[in-house]
Amino acid sequence: MTILYVIIPIAIILVSSFVFFFLWAVKTEQFDDLETPAHKILIDDWNDKLKEAKI
Amino acid sequence: MSLHDKHSSCTHCGIVISDRESAISSDNGDTFCCWGCETVYKILKKEHFSLINKPSANLPEYDFLDNESFLKDYLANVDNNKGMRFFIEGIQCTACLWIIDQIPDWVPQVENVHLNMSQNTLFVSLKEPGYFGKVASVLSALGYKAYPIKNLDEARHFQKKENHRQLMRLGIAAACTGNIMLFSFSLYSGLKGQMATVFEYLNLAFFIPMLIYCAQPFYNNLWRALKARRPSIDLPIVTAVVIGFVLSLFNLIQGNGDFYFDSLSVLIFLLLASRYFLSKTQQIFINSSYLQTFIRSQVCRRWNNENHEYEKVPARLLNVNDKVLVKEGERIPADGVVVSECANINPSILTGESIPQRLFKGSEIFAGTQVVSDSVEILVKCTTGNSRIGQILKKVEDQIYNKTPLISLTDKAAQYFSIFILAVGAVFFSFYIMIDPGEAVKRTLALIILACPCALALATPLTQSLSLRKASKKGYLIKNAESLEKLNYVKNAFFDKTGTLTQGRFEFLKWKSHNLEESGSFSPDQETIDAIYSIEVNSPHPIARTLVKHLEGQCVKKLPVHSLTEIPGSGISGIVDKNHYKIISELPDDNDKDDSDIISSLTSIYKNGDVVAYACLGDKLHNDAKQTIDRLKDMGIKTYILSGDKSIPVSSVARKLHIANDKISPNLFPEKKNEIIKNFPNSLMVGDGANDSLAMSADTVSIAVQGSVESCLVAADIYVTKEGVSPVEDLILLSKNTFSVIKRNLGFSFIYNFAGGLAALSGYISPLTAAILMPFSSLTVLFSSVLGTKFLRRFNK
Numbered sequence: 001m002t003i004l005y006v007i008i009p010i011a012i013i014l015v016s017s018f019v020f021f022f023l024w025a026v027k028t029e030q031f032d033d034l035e036t037p038a039h040k041i042l043i044d045d046w047n048d049k050l051k052e053a054k055i
Numbered sequence: 056m057s058l059h060d061k062h063s064s065c066t067h068c069g070i071v072i073s074d075r076e077s078a079i080s081s082d083n084g085d086t087f088c089c090w091g092c093e094t095v096y097k098i099l100k101k102e103h104f105s106l107i108n109k110p111s112a113n114l115p116e117y118d119f120l121d122n123e124s125f126l127k128d129y130l131a132n133v134d135n136n137k138g139m140r141f142f143i144e145g146i147q148c149t150a151c152l153w154i155i156d157q158i159p160d161w162v163p164q165v166e167n168v169h170l171n172m173s174q175n176t177l178f179v180s181l182k183e184p185g186y187f188g189k190v191a192s193v194l195s196a197l198g199y200k201a202y203p204i205k206n207l208d209e210a211r212h213f214q215k216k217e218n219h220r221q222l223m224r225l226g227i228a229a230a231c232t233g234n235i236m237l238f239s240f241s242l243y244s245g246l247k248g249q250m251a252t253v254f255e256y257l258n259l260a261f262f263i264p265m266l267i268y269c270a271q272p273f274y275n276n277l278w279r280a281l282k283a284r285r286p287s288i289d290l291p292i293v294t295a296v297v298i299g300f301v302l303s304l305f306n307l308i309q310g311n312g313d314f315y316f317d318s319l320s321v322l323i324f325l326l327l328a329s330r331y332f333l334s335k336t337q338q339i340f341i342n343s344s345y346l347q348t349f350i351r352s353q354v355c356r357r358w359n360n361e362n363h364e365y366e367k368v369p370a371r372l373l374n375v376n377d378k379v380l381v382k383e384g385e386r387i388p389a390d391g392v393v394v395s396e397c398a399n400i401n402p403s404i405l406t407g408e409s410i411p412q413r414l415f416k417g418s419e420i421f422a423g424t425q426v427v428s429d430s431v432e433i434l435v436k437c438t439t440g441n442s443r444i445g446q447i448l449k450k451v452e453d454q455i456y457n458k459t460p461l462i463s464l465t466d467k468a469a470q471y472f473s474i475f476i477l478a479v480g481a482v483f484f485s486f487y488i489m490i491d492p493g494e495a496v497k498r499t500l501a502l503i504i505l506a507c508p509c510a511l512a513l514a515t516p517l518t519q520s521l522s523l524r525k526a527s528k529k530g531y532l533i534k535n536a537e538s539l540e541k542l543n544y545v546k547n548a549f550f551d552k553t554g555t556l557t558q559g560r561f562e563f564l565k566w567k568s569h570n571l572e573e574s575g576s577f578s579p580d581q582e583t584i585d586a587i588y589s590i591e592v593n594s595p596h597p598i599a600r601t602l603v604k605h606l607e608g609q610c611v612k613k614l615p616v617h618s619l620t621e622i623p624g625s626g627i628s629g630i631v632d633k634n635h636y637k638i639i640s641e642l643p644d645d646n647d648k649d650d651s652d653i654i655s656s657l658t659s660i661y662k663n664g665d666v667v668a669y670a671c672l673g674d675k676l677h678n679d680a681k682q683t684i685d686r687l688k689d690m691g692i693k694t695y696i697l698s699g700d701k702s703i704p705v706s707s708v709a710r711k712l713h714i715a716n717d718k719i720s721p722n723l724f725p726e727k728k729n730e731i732i733k734n735f736p737n738s739l740m741v742g743d744g745a746n747d748s749l750a751m752s753a754d755t756v757s758i759a760v761q762g763s764v765e766s767c768l769v770a771a772d773i774y775v776t777k778e779g780v781s782p783v784e785d786l787i788l789l790s791k792n793t794f795s796v797i798k799r800n801l802g803f804s805f806i807y808n809f810a811g812g813l814a815a816l817s818g819y820i821s822p823l824t825a826a827i828l829m830p831f832s833s834l835t836v837l838f839s840s841v842l843g844t845k846f847l848r849r850f851n852k
Contacts, residue, residue: 036173
């Protein structure tokens with residue numbers, strides 16, 4: 001059971017880092033628009049192709 | 056073959072063409088890999104080309120966007136970029152995103168566009184000022200309607216921050232709950248001894264941020280509800296959380312292991328999550344546009360006495376006795392009198408009248424009406440803010456902010472529930488205290504914790520947000536969940552006529568032979584058509600204009616007309632080819648059999664004294680109007696028509712829709728519509744014009760149909776981006792369905808709480824019971840909500 005003394009601090013560190021990164025992501029507005037970037041991925045390809053084709 | 060050397064890849068798809076023999080080269084030097092690419096490229100190029108050159112791509116109606124006084128309120132600052140935010144109607148898929156992303160290519164003055172598809176907003180920033188109007192015109196040429204959103208930097212900032220705070224709370228709650236559940240799991244599995252104490256204190260440590268930080272919104276809501284003396288579902292929640300915490304803390308210090316940390320944290324987390332999703336699906340930001348600016352910032356041409364020319368000024372700077380020129384298609388900026396000889400105007404936005412009017416010198420003209428043909432000079436008698444429409448808009452704003460909030464079903468249920476539980480608890484406590492005081496306290500507190508209607512508090516926002524999402528996918532923008540609930544109670548539905556039940560256009564409908572009763576299609580001979588066209592082309596009257604527009608393509612040859620005379624107020628006569636023609640418009644008699652034509656003007660064509668044909672002009676009912684009205688009646692909802700139009704077209708509409716005569720009110724002023732609606736409880740207003748917006752902002756639920764003016768968009772609770780009135784029925788069905796799901800959840804919730812309460816009172820108060828009962832009840836209602844909203848029968852079609 002002594003292993004718990006190691007595991008629990010690790011768990012707490014993991015939790016804190018999760019919370020930290022989550023808060024960072026929220027503050028940098030990464031959750032503000034969940035839809036558009038998903039569509040944008042497709043468009044970039046399209047536009048690159050268009051540029052290549054010089055339209 | 057030199058062309059092929061230059062273009063070794065397909066112009067359309069970019070694929071490198073290896074086999075040059077099979078390549079297709081067009082006349083202007085483009086090379087394609089296949090016919091498919093060639094065809095698509097041609098179509099795209101043609102479309103793009105016509106798009107940019109469309110005359111509508113520079114609409115004067117959007118000029119006000121670049122007005123300085125308008126920009127003052129609407130220019131937003133995002134990442135050091137000045138720009139304007141628009142609400143865009145009609146965004147669907149990646150193709151919309153792509154085409155809107157091309158705007159900087161078409162309007163080179165645009166620095167950047169950023170479309171947010173989850174909110175349907177577009178942020179446009181410019182390299183040089185003065186091109187917002189152009190962008191809006193291009194958008195409208197593409198088929199998207201753009202509404203500028205008022206820049207409320209602070210409010211917006213606040214809203215964004217609040218959104219972030221909600222998410223952070225949710226994240227922290229998730230982290231803490233996860234850990235508490237892990238630790239509790241080992242405790243339930245039988246962990247004993249020193250390690251158990253460590254785990255218990257760890258639970259406490261993780262629960263404290265939940266209690267202090269994550270549960271904050273519940274405290275705030277409860278406080279607000281208590282101050283307003285409204286029942287609220289937050290009361291039992293806060294009670295359960297606080298009592299649960301105190302009891303668990305007490306047990307922890309005493310060393311007997313009964314803790315509710317796990318159940319309570321799960322409860323808080325799920326509640327936060329469901330409320331977050333609901334707030335995400337509500338379309339509240341439309342409310343933030345500011346009504347009066349639209350009309351007050353419109354650019355108009357004012358006569359400058361010193362320079363002897365018209366200068367462009369915003370409407371709000373107009374003074375009494377200014378002379379203003381209004382061109383075709385523009386709206387009158389202020390109340391005044393006509394200075395020109397005559398004016399053709401369309402008053403439907405302000406009054407709901409369907410026939411364009413002809414005003415003569417000296418007659419009154421109102422702000423908001425549209426000039427149909429030619430330019431008109433007016434003398435301002437009343438500034439924009441004091442004009443009739445300005446006053447209506449002012450009232451609309453007042454009413455929107457003073458709407459009585461609805462006490463939702465959930466809150467009402469929670470109220471009775473709390474009273475019931477507290478009563479049961481008190482009775483139990485006063486009896487049991489004589490048997491075992493310690494146990495009595497424990498069991499009563501356990502009762503309060505276990506009986507918290509968390510399932511209900513959880514499932515209601517979830518069901519609502521699922522329904523809102525469903526509605527918004529269909530193009531129905533519901534501003535808040537409250538409106539959805541109000542729709543459920545609708546008993547009286549009031550419809551506007553022009554533009555709502557009908558299509559709102561004044562156009563040629565059909566010909567009728569001299570025998571009006573005769574059914575079947577009829578068309579006058581070519582000679583007559585040519586003659587009518589030749590005569591009517593000389594008349595500036597709006598009815599003549601409509602007829603001419605229709606005949607434009609049909610007339611083969613324009614003939615010379617002799618002794619042309621205008622018959623004041625009714626028509627025109629003339630001699631063509633030795634035949635004497637007289638064209639007279641009259642109000643129609645009300646017996647047309649056609650299902651959808653609403654004739655508001657019957658024009659008789661006399662040839663040498665005999666009637667040869669009747670031209671029917673007017674409006675058309677929406678295809679779905681009859682069906683919708685019938686279905687509403689089947690649901691037991693009374694339908695009424697409130698219109699500013701004359702009684703003949705209104706009763707004609709009513710007859711075709713089978714609405715009784717005592718349920719129609721023609722000739723109504725906007726204020727009167729408002730008064731009528733206020734007399735009916737549980738009413739629904741459906742409309743599209745400025746004259747409806749006052750009634751919409753009253754204590755009713757209101758739906759603005761597609762094509763509504765801005766003031767309606769702001770005043771209405773629900774905005775529909777689909778043509779016709781069938782969305783009204785859809786929305787009511789959706790609301791009824793949503794509420795049957797919520798009621799079912801209410802039932803489930805009561806059963807569980809009853810079981811929980813019984814377990815608590817009979818002494819099975821182990822936290823394990825709570826740990827099983829609470830999530831299980833939550834899961835049941837979640838399941839019921841998701842399934843219930845997923846299979847909304849008719850709505851899915």
